Amino acid sequence: MTPTEHYILPDIPDYHRLDVYEANGGYTALRKALGMKPEEVTDEVKKSNLRGRGGACFPTGLKWTFMPKGSDKPKYLAVNGDESEPGTFKDRQIFEYNPHQLLEGILIGCYAMGINAAYVYIRGEYGKWIRMMQTAVDAAYENGYVGNNILGSGFSTEIILHKGAGAYICGEESSLMNSIQGERGYPRVKPPFPAQRGLWGCPTTINNVETMTNVPLIINKGWEWYSKIGNTKHPGPILVGISGHVNKPGVFEVPTGVPLLELIHAYAGGIPGNKKIKAVIPGGSSTMILRAEQLEGVCMDVDSLKAAGSSVGTAGLIVMDEDTDLIPILSRIAKFYHHESCGQCTPCREGTGWLEKVLERFEHNQAKTEDIDLLLNIANNIEGNTICALGDAAAWPVQSMIRQFREEFEKHITPQLAD
Amino acid sequence: MLKEENRAKIEEIKKKYPDAKAALLPALWVAQEQEGWISEEMMKEIGTFLGLPFGQVLGVVTFYTMFNSKPVGKYHIEVCTNVSCVLRGSDKILQKVEHVCGAKAGQTSADGKWTVNEAECMGACGGAPMLAIGEEYYENLTPEKAEELLRKLT
Numbered sequence: 001m002t003p004t005e006h007y008i009l010p011d012i013p014d015y016h017r018l019d020v021y022e023a024n025g026g027y028t029a030l031r032k033a034l035g036m037k038p039e040e041v042t043d044e045v046k047k048s049n050l051r052g053r054g055g056a057c058f059p060t061g062l063k064w065t066f067m068p069k070g071s072d073k074p075k076y077l078a079v080n081g082d083e084s085e086p087g088t089f090k091d092r093q094i095f096e097y098n099p100h101q102l103l104e105g106i107l108i109g110c111y112a113m114g115i116n117a118a119y120v121y122i123r124g125e126y127g128k129w130i131r132m133m134q135t136a137v138d139a140a141y142e143n144g145y146v147g148n149n150i151l152g153s154g155f156s157t158e159i160i161l162h163k164g165a166g167a168y169i170c171g172e173e174s175s176l177m178n179s180i181q182g183e184r185g186y187p188r189v190k191p192p193f194p195a196q197r198g199l200w201g202c203p204t205t206i207n208n209v210e211t212m213t214n215v216p217l218i219i220n221k222g223w224e225w226y227s228k229i230g231n232t233k234h235p236g237p238i239l240v241g242i243s244g245h246v247n248k249p250g251v252f253e254v255p256t257g258v259p260l261l262e263l264i265h266a267y268a269g270g271i272p273g274n275k276k277i278k279a280v281i282p283g284g285s286s287t288m289i290l291r292a293e294q295l296e297g298v299c300m301d302v303d304s305l306k307a308a309g310s311s312v313g314t315a316g317l318i319v320m321d322e323d324t325d326l327i328p329i330l331s332r333i334a335k336f337y338h339h340e341s342c343g344q345c346t347p348c349r350e351g352t353g354w355l356e357k358v359l360e361r362f363e364h365n366q367a368k369t370e371d372i373d374l375l376l377n378i379a380n381n382i383e384g385n386t387i388c389a390l391g392d393a394a395a396w397p398v399q400s401m402i403r404q405f406r407e408e409f410e411k412h413i414t415p416q417l418a419d
Numbered sequence: 420m421l422k423e424e425n426r427a428k429i430e431e432i433k434k435k436y437p438d439a440k441a442a443l444l445p446a447l448w449v450a451q452e453q454e455g456w457i458s459e460e461m462m463k464e465i466g467t468f469l470g471l472p473f474g475q476v477l478g479v480v481t482f483y484t485m486f487n488s489k490p491v492g493k494y495h496i497e498v499c500t501n502v503s504c505v506l507r508g509s510d511k512i513l514q515k516v517e518h519v520c521g522a523k524a525g526q527t528s529a530d531g532k533w534t535v536n537e538a539e540c541m542g543a544c545g546g547a548p549m550l551a552i553g554e555e556y557y558e559n560l561t562p563e564k565a566e567e568l569l570r571k572l573t
Binding site: 074083084085086087088089091092123124125126127128158160162163164165166167168179180181182183184185200241242243244245249250251281285316318320324328329332333336339340342 | 445471475500541542551555556
């Protein structure tokens, strides 16, 4: 894959239309998969080393093998298009520009796991994009790609779009399932894991929208081709969303493993006014912040970002220039997690509110030196003590900001407030 | 009251799920599209229609930010103020919107024309700062562009 080749968002006009998609080889991967044994399809995905694009980078093929082969209960696929992590705006591009490749990936996944119903959960704010997706789903049904006896293979599956209603927590997989079931979006305690007890107590796999859009490529071109794109431990094309202080913000499709500095300068056009970078949040608001000095040699892949002390997350890169006051930014992030905490677990429900309050003190120069330790104490008591990862997501930005930018907090301390 | 065609719509939606409860969120969307918001009477009606207790419906309506449990203005303006937007000046967009609409975030203007809200990340970070009017996104705004946009709405 060269930097100009695009497989997830190809530069083909009207690619969202079924006829254009078909004319460019669309749904040939589905035909091919239907001619294979289901376990061969899973094996192909497993060997490709595709990792989930929703934030956790979990190996997709391995996840598929967790599903029981025989089951007296129905099995389900839930496709996560909740896309609510601040700084993330990639799946929206797929809904708009390449909906059929997503549907094709879903169908292949359903065939591989023996699933007869897939629910695609899309955040409620994307009403316009849900309509675009519905147009694609309807066209796919009309042409025999979805529904009964797909392309005469004897395999049947339904695809149903489910509209969210404004809750970040529903991007968490068990909360997403509760939301599909008509409940408040409360995460579930694990185990049992979704492959044992998911939607309506039945075996369920949850995969991200971008992840599923990669699947047809693997089937068509083979796992060997795919596994050599970008970083071999985390291969494939990846959609990187770049926002904040850059000249050309947007979503860029690149092979994994591209250096962050290249993404910022070569793709996103550098920093306005040729300013220096102060900090970067590499993968959506919950990933750990990095200082400009740390960015040299750091690439957009699992191992590189882990070594740098952060993570790929949703590959939503947020750039802050040298003049940015980081305290109001962190305060805004804390306010977000407080607002989005579902309220189930005390450390998160209470702790996120306390983080917000203490950070507001910093924002208004009403903080004392001890408040830095207080913030750390609260964050450390949330982390790891909640049912789902929202608690961690609220704690990490605070912990990493203090570790990396303690001086920013000190600037907002008013010494005479000390006891 | 749900219109007859909307009751039929919900009947169709029910067929897509193994139980009626799963049709709750889609049914609430149908109701909100009809009325602009979801009253207590409507919640009771939907509960009866789907065979769910009122508490279940109320619990869901109050959990999800996008379900309006009180009436909203003719235009529902949501200004994203999350991290990517605030880095590109969303505070000034919000100020301008509040000024033009004569309503602070969280309020509806006295004439009922505008409801203004501060929104969490709406997935438009590449076009920050942005606002949404209903389902329509307006991106790459300046305070001037935001004002021009609102002044056109009658």
